[in-house]
Amino acid sequence: MARSDFKFHHTMRVRYAEIDAQGVVFNAHYLTYFDVGHTEYMRAAGIEYAAEVDETGIDFHLAKSVVEYKQPIKFDKLFDVCVRVARIGTSSMTNLFEIHGHGEDDLLASGETILVAANLATHRPVPVPESFVRQVRAFEGDALIKG
Amino acid sequence: MARSDFKFHHTMRVRYAEIDAQGVVFNAHYLTYFDVGHTEYMRAAGIEYAAEVDETGIDFHLAKSVVEYKQPIKFDKLFDVCVRVARIGTSSMTNLFEIHGHGEDDLLASGETILVAANLATHRPVPVPESFVRQVRAFEGDALIKG
Amino acid sequence: MARSDFKFHHTMRVRYAEIDAQGVVFNAHYLTYFDVGHTEYMRAAGIEYAAEVDETGIDFHLAKSVVEYKQPIKFDKLFDVCVRVARIGTSSMTNLFEIHGHGEDDLLASGETILVAANLATHRPVPVPESFVRQVRAFEGDALIKG
Amino acid sequence: MARSDFKFHHTMRVRYAEIDAQGVVFNAHYLTYFDVGHTEYMRAAGIEYAAEVDETGIDFHLAKSVVEYKQPIKFDKLFDVCVRVARIGTSSMTNLFEIHGHGEDDLLASGETILVAANLATHRPVPVPESFVRQVRAFEGDALIKG
Numbered sequence: 001m002a003r004s005d006f007k008f009h010h011t012m013r014v015r016y017a018e019i020d021a022q023g024v025v026f027n028a029h030y031l032t033y034f035d036v037g038h039t040e041y042m043r044a045a046g047i048e049y050a051a052e053v054d055e056t057g058i059d060f061h062l063a064k065s066v067v068e069y070k071q072p073i074k075f076d077k078l079f080d081v082c083v084r085v086a087r088i089g090t091s092s093m094t095n096l097f098e099i100h101g102h103g104e105d106d107l108l109a110s111g112e113t114i115l116v117a118a119n120l121a122t123h124r125p126v127p128v129p130e131s132f133v134r135q136v137r138a139f140e141g142d143a144l145i146k147g
Numbered sequence: 148m149a150r151s152d153f154k155f156h157h158t159m160r161v162r163y164a165e166i167d168a169q170g171v172v173f174n175a176h177y178l179t180y181f182d183v184g185h186t187e188y189m190r191a192a193g194i195e196y197a198a199e200v201d202e203t204g205i206d207f208h209l210a211k212s213v214v215e216y217k218q219p220i221k222f223d224k225l226f227d228v229c230v231r232v233a234r235i236g237t238s239s240m241t242n243l244f245e246i247h248g249h250g251e252d253d254l255l256a257s258g259e260t261i262l263v264a265a266n267l268a269t270h271r272p273v274p275v276p277e278s279f280v281r282q283v284r285a286f287e288g289d290a291l292i293k294g
Numbered sequence: 295m296a297r298s299d300f301k302f303h304h305t306m307r308v309r310y311a312e313i314d315a316q317g318v319v320f321n322a323h324y325l326t327y328f329d330v331g332h333t334e335y336m337r338a339a340g341i342e343y344a345a346e347v348d349e350t351g352i353d354f355h356l357a358k359s360v361v362e363y364k365q366p367i368k369f370d371k372l373f374d375v376c377v378r379v380a381r382i383g384t385s386s387m388t389n390l391f392e393i394h395g396h397g398e399d400d401l402l403a404s405g406e407t408i409l410v411a412a413n414l415a416t417h418r419p420v421p422v423p424e425s426f427v428r429q430v431r432a433f434e435g436d437a438l439i440k441g
Numbered sequence: 442m443a444r445s446d447f448k449f450h451h452t453m454r455v456r457y458a459e460i461d462a463q464g465v466v467f468n469a470h471y472l473t474y475f476d477v478g479h480t481e482y483m484r485a486a487g488i489e490y491a492a493e494v495d496e497t498g499i500d501f502h503l504a505k506s507v508v509e510y511k512q513p514i515k516f517d518k519l520f521d522v523c524v525r526v527a528r529i530g531t532s533s534m535t536n537l538f539e540i541h542g543h544g545e546d547d548l549l550a551s552g553e554t555i556l557v558a559a560n561l562a563t564h565r566p567v568p569v570p571e572s573f574v575r576q577v578r579a580f581e582g583d584a585l586i587k588g
Binding site: 310311313314315316317320322369 | 457458460461462463464467469516
Binding site: 162163164179182183223 | 456457458473476480517
């Protein structure tokens with residue numbers, strides 16, 4: 001996978017509050033970067049996530065997250081979080097992430113999150129709403145694997 | 148004010164996630180330490196805070212917080228957060244905090260938070276519930292300033 | 295003091311990781327917002343802070359921070375952190391902060407930080423370097439109180 | 442794998458600062474819990490990590506982290522982070538983690554981290570120091586996979 005596989009990125013800058021005694025981003029904050037990136041992805045794709053949840057009564061619960069740390073990221077570094085929804089299964093969604101220096105093709109970290117669609121009342125897994133799938137496909141095109 | 152003015156303390160240890168590039172606790176985390184200390188204070192005083200809020204419909208909103216940084220606090224340091232409710236006014240509460248090395252009288256930081264009792268429905272300030280004042284006074288005794 | 299007293303602001307957006315069970319920013323994160331704002335202020339003022347420290351052997355230590363919480367700030371809110379250096383004393387610096395909705399004059403929080411210039415070798419307070427004062431004055435003009 | 446496979450656990454309590462708008466621990470903080478657990482594991486195993494690094498000039502860099510979220514963890518929940526070093530390869534170490542309710546066998550989350558031993562001067566992977574392997578084996582016994 002190359003950076004060119006991502007249609008979307010969100011630019012951020014490392015905060016002093018996020019670095020550790022070695023002057024590099026503490027490992028847990030990568031998941032926060034992914035989360036911010038995912039929120040901005042949804043906005044860019046025109047998906048009104050909170051309204052969708054209200055309407056369908058279905059929310060996604062995070063089931064798994066993976067981070068691969070490739071190079072340390074220093075204080076004040078400007079970077080791009082690349083985000084894509086790679087696959088939507090019956091009741092799950094797989095998001096992929098890469099972090100590169102801003103405007104560069106220089107992999108600093110990669111990762112993925114797997115989420116499960118759940119009925120908010122019963123907390124049981126349910127099929128991903130069709131309206132959601134349509135909106136993601138409209139953004140990702142054929143790169144989205146369905147099923 | 149001396150450490151002996153505090154009836155209560157809660158012991159914590161500095162996490163690696165909380166230190167910055169200088170190897171000392173990042174300034175914002177002191178407020179998290181105060182918050183943890185305050186939760187444990189309420190537990191020690193036998194005040195079931197969440198149940199009180201449910202029953203009275205009155206919650207405290209944080210209006211102001213102050214931290215004075217006396218000495219840097221290093222990674223893995225074991226420390227005591229000393230907490231007391233110092234004053235309850237008509238609709239406000241003032242909490243005082245000190246951080247010392249564990250079991251020591253060696254001031255690392257001090258601070259205060261001022262909270263306002265508010266009706267959860269109207270968000271307007273209301274008198275601090277009498278039941279709450281009684282419970283704090285039972286714990287603090289005459290050290291608590293009322294009014 | 296009105297928003298118009300600030301020459302500089304930095305725009306940020308509330309992260310999901312920063313809100314608490316009430317759906318609003320947890321109190322400690324305001325200090326992180328101030329810190330990010332201060333870093334961006336220094337950049338905007340053309341002050342190369344790290345290089346200054348290397349050259350002079352003098353760094354600023356945070357002595358005190360104050361936050362006044364005026365209105366809760368919700369998830370995804372776009373806001374401006376307004377920052378100014380208000381006063382430089384013999385060996386101290388006072389920074390003022392305000393948080394407003396982005397592009398609005400709607401005070402959500404205010405605060406200040408007081409820092410002390412210290413010799414990195416001896417950890418003793420020293421006069422604020424003249425070069426630093428000059429650069430701040432060039433940015434702030436007569437609004438900066440000296441002494 | 443069952444909880445009984447872990448010789449070590451460290452008890453923690455969920456902070457208010459760590460929960461999100463749904464009242465449960467935000468996903469990134471699990472990695473901080475793992476990190477705290479790992480620090481305490483090293484202490485329990487009698488491994489003076491910082492001194493080892495100073496002596497050998499070899500440190501571990503985090504290469505990968507995985508979290509599997511099984512059940513949400515609520516505010517104020519007392520929980521145990523179970524930690525073990527499961528495998529030491531030529532230049533890598535695999536740590537396993539489980540989070541259970543305190544004193545319970547009720548899996549809330551699991552995960553792993555993979556670290557690589559690196560020469561601090563050259564940043565190149567190097568064999569894991571023999572003294573480190575010996576100390577971990579003394580603590581874990583035959584449960585530790587070597588190679």
